[in-house]
Amino acid sequence: MTGLARAAGLPVLIINDTNAPPFTAPDQSGFLDAVVGEAFRRAGVKLKLVKLPAERALLNANAGIEDGDMARIAGLETQYPNLIRVPEKVLDWSFAAFSRDASLSGNWESIRQQQVGHIRGWKIYEQQLAGAPHVLSVDDAGQLFRLLDRNRVKVALYARWMGEALMRQQGIEGIHALEPPLATREMFIYLHKRHAAIVPRLAAALRAIKAEGLYDRLYREKVLSLTGVVAK
Template identity: 45%
Template sequence: MSLIATSLFRSWRRGLLLALWVLASAPAVAAEPLRLNTGVGAPYIQADGKGFLDLLVPEIFRRLGLPAEAVGYVASERAMINANKGLDDGIAMRIKGLEAAYPNLLRVDEKIIDNDFVAYSIHHNFPTTGFETLRPHQVGYIVGWKVFEAKLDASYSVTRVQDADQLFKLLGNDRASVVLFERWQGNWLIRQRGLPAKLLLPPLVSTEMYMYLHVKHAHLVEPAASALRAAKADGTYRRIFERSLAILEAR
């Protein structure tokens, strides 16, 4: 080999070794986290990252070696559309059967939580063993909540409002003796407002909620279900539930 060729080879080798050293010493690029959306608010999703889904979603996928996060949407319908299109990677929590309307979503077959629809009252305390127990009361609920609309016909005294803010103002101003809402978000709101309202039990309706993944993540559906079952079995799920939701009913 000529002196020129030898020199060129040595220069090339030094350059290659330098490039390999740079690549080896460079920090690994973190994988983009999976985004699972939801249309619910606090205490499921919170600004401080300590909501129920804020904690549970990353835990499930951590067990699969993947980063993940729960993201909140103001518009629930937009959340489902984006997940179905694959703009987000899935839905953190929604009712069973969503795949019928959104065919690109696959249900993770392990329940996330029971979504309880309940009554709150300031001046009354009675067991809500059915919608009939509400008949003597002025009842408030949010327009469009089908779970209540289907049960409260014209024989009930009902006031309908546009949102949760109006609903709990209705209760606080004694314009309704009972209001109907979702359990954990209701508990959060009465604490935030300092309302002396009581949660009435048992729930009027209880619905199982599930996680969904876009079809591009079909290979993760069963592993995610197994990871959630494992979190329940080893107590992790219970700890997340207690620190984010159950604490709202602690006295």
């Protein structure tokens, strides 16, 4: 099914999702499942997430095969001109380097000198690693952390909380997120331009969810509690 469909009396937007627990989950229990799903409902549409590799997800959304893409950095509309960014962020994202070597520093210059792996289509990493001598790109996080666990790469670049969750799930030990994070960026929903009328409604819904305190409560319950961080 592609494009705008109908289900349960509401129009359905099919949005590409390259996230993982604790942000999105197969049973829709993730933080973004809850927050973005509620924002879509308030905007008068139903959210359906589909999983695609990161690069293909952007290409498909730009081509209108699906209706948009979730949780991407700002500025992609210049490279994918058919996409419109919903101007209210869904998340602050920590982009992190993972390694067994705790002596490494979490900065771009140090990372660029290592045998480093990242997921194809993660634009911030592609931009920062352009011209670096030893880079491997893969299609998904499972492949990425297997390479790191088997010492095929020295550093793996991913999102901080999703990396921590994946390592717990797979029983990977001895690998840590380097400090400080490589970058912290605001993340946004992008919609295909045919859905331009929905963009301001989604932005308003996200602002309301934050103002009501629902956003912070869900973040404590679905992210901080699962990652071992105690909310202040």
